[in-house]
Amino acid sequence: MLLSLKGNFPPAILALADGTVFIGNSIGATGTTVGEVVFNTAITGYQEILTDPSYCQQIVTLTYPHIGNYGVNAEDIEADKVHAAGLIIKDLPLLASNFRSTETLSQYLVREKTVAIANIDTRKLTRLLRDKGAQNGAILGLATGEAVTQARIDEALAAAKAAPSMKGLDLAQVVTTPSTYTWDQTEWKLGEGYGKQAAPRFHVVAYDYGVKKNILRMLAERGCKLTVVPAKTPAADVLAMKPDGVFLSNGPGDPEPCDYAIEATRQIIDAGVPTFGICLGHQIMALASGAKTFKMANSHHGANHPVKDLDNGRVSITSQNHGFAVEMASLPATLRPTHISLFDGTLQGLERTDKPAFCFQGHPEASPGPHDIAYLFDRFTALMEKK
Numbered sequence: 001m002l003l004s005l006k007g008n009f010p011p012a013i014l015a016l017a018d019g020t021v022f023i024g025n026s027i028g029a030t031g032t033t034v035g036e037v038v039f040n041t042a043i044t045g046y047q048e049i050l051t052d053p054s055y056c057q058q059i060v061t062l063t064y065p066h067i068g069n070y071g072v073n074a075e076d077i078e079a080d081k082v083h084a085a086g087l088i089i090k091d092l093p094l095l096a097s098n099f100r101s102t103e104t105l106s107q108y109l110v111r112e113k114t115v116a117i118a119n120i121d122t123r124k125l126t127r128l129l130r131d132k133g134a135q136n137g138a139i140l141g142l143a144t145g146e147a148v149t150q151a152r153i154d155e156a157l158a159a160a161k162a163a164p165s166m167k168g169l170d171l172a173q174v175v176t177t178p179s180t181y182t183w184d185q186t187e188w189k190l191g192e193g194y195g196k197q198a199a200p201r202f203h204v205v206a207y208d209y210g211v212k213k214n215i216l217r218m219l220a221e222r223g224c225k226l227t228v229v230p231a232k233t234p235a236a237d238v239l240a241m242k243p244d245g246v247f248l249s250n251g252p253g254d255p256e257p258c259d260y261a262i263e264a265t266r267q268i269i270d271a272g273v274p275t276f277g278i279c280l281g282h283q284i285m286a287l288a289s290g291a292k293t294f295k296m297a298n299s300h301h302g303a304n305h306p307v308k309d310l311d312n313g314r315v316s317i318t319s320q321n322h323g324f325a326v327e328m329a330s331l332p333a334t335l336r337p338t339h340i341s342l343f344d345g346t347l348q349g350l351e352r353t354d355k356p357a358f359c360f361q362g363h364p365e366a367s368p369g370p371h372d373i374a375y376l377f378d379r380f381t382a383l384m385e386k387k
């Protein structure tokens with residue numbers, strides 16, 4: 001039997017901007033955190049989710065009830081630190097058991113200074129978020145010996161209400177790398193760990209708007225030598241490197257205020273360089289091509305989202321993490337829809353009809369999630385090959 005750790009952890013308060021309050025236990029750092037509360041339906045991959053830079057200023061609720069059961073390790077990371085603003089779970093199992101585990105989830109959260117709450121009704125919270133749409137929240141992780149008082153609840157409510165709206169926030173420039181670096185790590189293999197790219201066939205410049213490491217690994221695995229550049233690098237600097245292709249990464253926040261990225265992407269695509277964008281990169285490519293984006297009422301976060309390839313009717317189960325989307329009705333003649341979500345019909349993939357450029361809203365790099373749509377990375381190398 002998995003024993004709940006209730007009682008061994010100090011209390012924590014979760015308050016939503018609409019006034020809803022949940023009382024649970026603090027399983028991470030002591031203190032207050034605020035952010036947009038979203039729910040993710042993946043059943044594994046909590047460490048990849050916590051470290052995904054696209055979760056900057058978002059508090060993640062995991063709908064799967066047992067989180068922490070296989071511990072954490074030094075390898076399953078998508079960035080060098082936790083980026084999620086906080087974590088909400090139902091049950092933290094007493095035992096963390098896995099041959100790769102080096103630490104428990106709780107120890108990791110404390111070390112990463114991440115505020116987290118357990119032992120709340122995550123089903124109730126998820127239904128509320130689904131019915132009312134995205135909203136801000138705050139978690140107060142109390143210290144041992146501290147009690148939940150009306151004053152602390154009011155403090156949490158005030159923090160939730162004061163949190164900034166995700167709409168209009170440019171967070172790519174907050175999480176991007178401060179300087180250019182090269183990347184040669186390839187995909188993880190059982191018994192071997194991560195590999196090293198030895199014989200590159202292509203030089204790809206990757207714009208880092210909050211890039212997940214597994215994207216870089218999957219590109220390196222396919223023969224790409226990577227130069228990762230800061231989000232605000234001008235197109236001229238990138239074109240001067242004479243890349244075979246340019247990659248536009250995932251990232252947090254609203255794509256619309258990222259005018260520097262939209263302008264650079266326009267110039268790179270105009271120059272005819274093969275270009276591939278994922279998630280925020282997909283939205284930026286769409287904006288650079290004349291389409292519009294909008295904030296979704298129900299964002300997509302999970303590892304089980306069906307997406308249809310409109311060219312062949314094939315359905316892939318995909319990993320998703322976005323709160324904005326490209327408006328189908330806004331597509332100019334030069335943008336062709338290639339994929340749609342079978343959950344809500346929203347746009348999932350686009351291709352330029354006049355240039356070698358395409359993009360995807362979900363996450364072909366998975367991490368966590370299924371690998372069904374990894375073929376998009378091969379499509380990118382094929383585009384560079386052709387060129």
Ligand SMILES: NC(=O)CC[C@H](N)C(=O)O
Nearest residue numbers: 250251279280322323324
């Ligand atoms: N994972 C991402 O790149 C997310 C893109 C964007 N921040 C959104 O929420 O839609």
